[in-house]
Amino acid sequence: MISMPPAFIDPGRLAIFAALADHLIPADHDMPSAGTVVNRQRIAFVLTSRPDLGDPLLAALRPELSHIPAARLATLATCEPEYLAALHLTVVAGYYSDADVRNRIGYPGQVARPVHALDFPAYVEEGLIDHVIARGPIWRNPAPPTGIGG
Amino acid sequence: MSIDTIIGLDVSRANQPADVLIIGAGASGGVVARRLAEAGMRVVCLEQGEWHDRSEYRGAELDWELTARQQWSPSPNIRALPEDYPVDDKRSDVSPLMFSGVGGSMLLFAGAWPRLLPSDFRVRSLDGVADDWPLSYEELRPYYERNDRQIGVSGLGGDPAYPAGAEPPLPPLPIGAGGMKVARAHSRLGWHWWPEPNAILSAAYQGRKPCVQRGTCMQGCGEGAKASTDLTHWPIAIKHGATLITGARVRRIETNPAGLATGATWLDSDGREHFQAANAVVVAANGVGTPRLLLLSSSSKHPDGLANSSGLVGKRLMMHPFANVTGLFDDELESWQGHFGCSIESFEFYETDERRGFVRGAKWGLAPTGGPVNAALPSRAGEQVWGADHHLHVRNRLGRGASWGLFGEDLPDEQNHVKLSKTATDSSGLPAPELHYSVSENSRRMLDFHIGKASESLVEAGAHTIEVDSLMRYSGWHLLGTARMGIDPSSSVVDKWNRAHDVANLYVVDGSCFVTSGGVNPTSTICALALRSADRMVDTRHELPVVW
Numbered sequence: 001m002i003s004m005p006p007a008f009i010d011p012g013r014l015a016i017f018a019a020l021a022d023h024l025i026p027a028d029h030d031m032p033s034a035g036t037v038v039n040r041q042r043i044a045f046v047l048t049s050r051p052d053l054g055d056p057l058l059a060a061l062r063p064e065l066s067h068i069p070a071a072r073l074a075t076l077a078t079c080e081p082e083y084l085a086a087l088h089l090t091v092v093a094g095y096y097s098d099a100d101v102r103n104r105i106g107y108p109g110q111v112a113r114p115v116h117a118l119d120f121p122a123y124v125e126e127g128l129i130d131h132v133i134a135r136g137p138i139w140r141n142p143a144p145p146t147g148i149g150g
Numbered sequence: 151m152s153i154d155t156i157i158g159l160d161v162s163r164a165n166q167p168a169d170v171l172i173i174g175a176g177a178s179g180g181v182v183a184r185r186l187a188e189a190g191m192r193v194v195c196l197e198q199g200e201w202h203d204r205s206e207y208r209g210a211e212l213d214w215e216l217t218a219r220q221q222w223s224p225s226p227n228i229r230a231l232p233e234d235y236p237v238d239d240k241r242s243d244v245s246p247l248m249f250s251g252v253g254g255s256m257l258l259f260a261g262a263w264p265r266l267l268p269s270d271f272r273v274r275s276l277d278g279v280a281d282d283w284p285l286s287y288e289e290l291r292p293y294y295e296r297n298d299r300q301i302g303v304s305g306l307g308g309d310p311a312y313p314a315g316a317e318p319p320l321p322p323l324p325i326g327a328g329g330m331k332v333a334r335a336h337s338r339l340g341w342h343w344w345p346e347p348n349a350i351l352s353a354a355y356q357g358r359k360p361c362v363q364r365g366t367c368m369q370g371c372g373e374g375a376k377a378s379t380d381l382t383h384w385p386i387a388i389k390h391g392a393t394l395i396t397g398a399r400v401r402r403i404e405t406n407p408a409g410l411a412t413g414a415t416w417l418d419s420d421g422r423e424h425f426q427a428a429n430a431v432v433v434a435a436n437g438v439g440t441p442r443l444l445l446l447s448s449s450s451k452h453p454d455g456l457a458n459s460s461g462l463v464g465k466r467l468m469m470h471p472f473a474n475v476t477g478l479f480d481d482e483l484e485s486w487q488g489h490f491g492c493s494i495e496s497f498e499f500y501e502t503d504e505r506r507g508f509v510r511g512a513k514w515g516l517a518p519t520g521g522p523v524n525a526a527l528p529s530r531a532g533e534q535v536w537g538a539d540h541h542l543h544v545r546n547r548l549g550r551g552a553s554w555g556l557f558g559e560d561l562p563d564e565q566n567h568v569k570l571s572k573t574a575t576d577s578s579g580l581p582a583p584e585l586h587y588s589v590s591e592n593s594r595r596m597l598d599f600h601i602g603k604a605s606e607s608l609v610e611a612g613a614h615t616i617e618v619d620s621l622m623r624y625s626g627w628h629l630l631g632t633a634r635m636g637i638d639p640s641s642s643v644v645d646k647w648n649r650a651h652d653v654a655n656l657y658v659v660d661g662s663c664f665v666t667s668g669g670v671n672p673t674s675t676i677c678a679l680a681l682r683s684a685d686r687m688v689d690t691r692h693e694l695p696v697v698w
Contacts, residue, residue: 028538029545049213050220088527089219096522097212105548106482107522110209112362113487117304117321117352121345128333132342137310140501142272142286 008054009043013061016072017043020061021091023069031104038094045097046090056086167698168194168393170687171413171428173400173443175199176254177673178659178680179434180379180387181297185684187390191691194426196398196416199233199251204374209366215523222369224249224258225624232419233397235576235583237438242587244469246438246626252396253380255436256349259627261367261376261491262515262671263303263349265294265678268313269501270559270668277502277509280561283665284637284646291315293678293685298347301377301677302355305347311497320352323361325516327483328552329493332516335611342498346515348491349377349673356382365518367490376491398424399578403431403447403456403656411456411656412697417578429697430655430687433662434680437467437629440662441568442583444633457633457650457658462643464569464632466562468667471589472625473597475604476519476529476553477613484549485519492517492555499603500669508595510559513670514604519551529617552611554604558596559669562631589621597621628672633662648683655695659683 009017022035047054060083066072076084095101102109123129170186172179175197187193208214208222219228224247226234233250249255268287273280295316305318322345325333329345336343350367351360361375374381388394397419404412404425413427433440441464447456455463492515500511519525525547528534535543566587574582589597597620605616636642639651644663650656659680661672668675687694 024536025540026538029541031541045213046216049216052220089216089523092523092526093213093216096526102522105522105545107486107548109212110214110364110366110486110521112210112364115323115352115361115363117323117360121306121322121325123325123330123333123345126334128330128337129344131337131340132310132344133308135310135340135342137313138342138497138501139267139311139313140269140276142268142276 008047009040009058009061012063013058014040016061016063016067019067020069020072020087023073024088024091025095032101034091034095037098037101038091042094042098043090046093053086053090056083057090059083060087167413167427167429168192169428169691170430170432171196171426172432172434173414174254174434174436174439174660175252175379175384175394176434176436177256177379178676179432180253180383181677181680182432182434182659182684183387183392184383185681186687187387187392189688191688193387193392194428195392195394196400196414196426197252197394197396198399199249200396201252201380202257202370204370204372207370207372209364209369209372214366214369215521218369222258224255224368224627226250232577233399235439235580236574238571238574238582238584242585243589243621243623244471244587244626245624246469246585246629247624248436248438248629252384252394253378255627256378256673257370257380258368259673260517260671261348261350261489263301263305263347263491263674264495264513264670265312266668266670266675267311267497267500270666273510273666279509280666281636284635287313290675290678290682293682294674297674297677297681301349301382302351302358303347303349304352306345309344311342311344311500318347320355323348323350323352323489323493324363325493326485326488326518327481328485328518329516331479331483331611332552332607333494335607336496339607339610341496341607343494343496346492346495348489350489350491351375361489363488365487365490399576399580400443401446401578401580403433403443405447405449405451405456405653406697407451409451409653410695410697411653421578427698430657430694432657432659434660437632437661438568438583438585440658440660441632442570445570446580452652457643457652457656459652460640460643462634462641465564465567466631466634467566467568467585467587468560468562468628468631468664469587469626470557470560470628470667470669471593471597472622473556473558473601474553474619474622475556475601475608476551476617477608477611478546478615478617479550479552479613482549483552485551486521486549488518490518496607499600506599508592508599510561510596511669512556512558512596512600514600515555515557517553517555519547519553522548533617552608552613554607556597556600556604557669557671558593558600560667561590561592562634562666563590568632628661628667630661630664630667630672633658634665635663636665647686648679655697657683657687
């Protein structure tokens with residue numbers, strides 16, 4: 001993967017990003033705001049994995065758009081949804097890849113949990129397929145081939 | 151690792167006439183290659199993609215949900231890799247999904263492994279619509295069972311939705327907390343459910359490791375527990391002498407004045423042209439790539455495309471319109487974990503009941519609901535929450551969902567078709583395929599009925615919220631019907647053994663050959679048909695015309 005240069009986002013755009021991130025995911029419910037979590041390092045993580053997001057993200061953060069987050073987001077939603085999608089994904093992926101955030105939501109990541117295939121299935125023990133077996137075959141016995149359309 | 155390293159490729163040998171040239175190294179191509187190579191036939195395969203090592207898959211990494219949306223997207227239009235070809239899907243209700251590489255779309259498929267049901271082969275006889283297949287479930291059953299052993303299928307035998315047969319070779323995978331909730335609900339409702347058979351190992355098998363329930367099957371299986379022919383078939387085919395050339399994009403199948411296939415012209419990744427001679431050609435390039443190639447292979451003898459005297463090459467495209475019904479629960483289900491094939495299935499409403507206002511039916515498959523990025527971004531149903539309530543939104547979703555995927559039977563319609571684009575091309579300049587596909591009124595009524603019933607299932611299971619995606623656009627995994635099988639050459643492209651009516655040494659072995667779609671994931675049937683066809687090729691090898 002290509003590493004994004006550290007100065008990829010200038011301080012002005014970084015400030016706009018932080019304001020937008022805070023607007024989208026503010027601190028509440030014992031969770032930190034995205035503006036504080038998704039710092040330059042987390043943005044770099046996202047853009048290293050997804051270099052294709054760089055250009056649309058920069059476009060979403062361009063200074064000439066409104067500096068009021070709600071107004072900028074509304075403009076992007078109406079006129080440039082692909083830039084908004086890049087912003088959303090960067091904020092969300094940056095936020096939920098943070099170790100503290102993941103800990104707070106109880107998400108350990110996609111961890112390996114070996115299968116114990118020889119364990120007796122709980123659904124069999126609980127009798128949950130008994131009614132299916134008791135009803136018997138439900139497949140429809142087809143008629144012999146007619147050759148129609150064959 | 152380069153392909154040369156893996157198979158000791160000798161290009162001069164590869165350019166000698168093959169007994170059989172296979173185009174496409176995915177599910178059906180792999181099955182045919184292994185069978186023919188094991189029988190001692192000289193097999194060469196051209197694959198436009200590459201080998202992928204399991205270390206490339208991101209399922210165990212922090213960025214798995216990011217890369218799943220681009221580098222490992224199932225859409226060739228999103229990935230846009232040089233080995234992909236773009237698909238013009240502007241005139242299609244559903245976007246086609248596929249992957250170019252050794253193992254093909256199996257690298258990113260879910261792994262669900264149901265079979266067609268007996269009635270699926272007799273749709274005309276039973277329901278007066280579409281066409282019957284020229285073979286029956288019972289004729290195909292031995293091939294399903296052989297494939298199950300080659301693939302390594304996990305499941306529970308005795309499902310009353312199917313006729314009796316051999317047990318799957320491996321015990322079923324766990325169904326998870328969500329599966330248990332829904333199973334209890336179906337027990338109360340008296341509805342069918344069963345642990346879904348999956349092409350995913352529940353225990354070590356033939357040198358492969360078992361599933362670790364990471365829930366990222368559709369971004370590539372890092373353990374190699376999910377079957378794909380790069381693991382299950384190609385190493386054996388190569389061991390028996392098959393030659394697999396990757397980075398090889400077939401430009402056209404060539405024919406001689408007698409109209410027989412003589413091999414294929416192909417382009418390497420540097421754009422250099424090559425010719426691979428063969429005494430027979432097998433096309434295994436999926437329900438979009440195969441008709442595209444046949445149409446690209448027109449000649450004076452075959453002016454409307456190869457094997458197209460019926461005019462049906464590219465016609466009758468079926469893609470299984472897919473709806474999704476997700477239930478949200480108060481309980482922690484850890485529904486980001488588990489295999490992504492399907493934990494449980496239901497055939498309760500699969501067979502026709504005309505009182506419902508449509509014919510045929512749909513299989514339901516219960517799947518996990520993804521990680522935090524998936525929970526935070528707009529849902530399949532379009533739900534999104536930003537601001538302070540975003541945190542509650544994510545907590546209500548992450549790990550608390552169970553999702554029924556509804557595959558509705560797609561009846562064949564000649565208006566739904568693949569043709570060559572006049573404007574779009576792939577990276578080699580070859581015309582891209584253009585899809586024309588609309589969801590029929592029968593399918594729409596079918597999906598609406600099943601959405602209602604699936605919602606009932608999840609409410610009974612305790613869901614407090616139901617979210618519905620009534621037609622998922624990016625769901626076109628099942629590319630079927632565009633070179634249909636049949637007895638009559640005027641109304642079908644290939645015969646009951648997958649051999650082209652028009653070209654005695656040409657076979658089509660992928661999902662293109664389907665007569666009707668059924669309402670289930672098709673890969674087990676594609677593989678069974680391919681194995682049956684390969685058996686026939688071996689049995690009749692001395693009857694094949696000698697071209698070289």
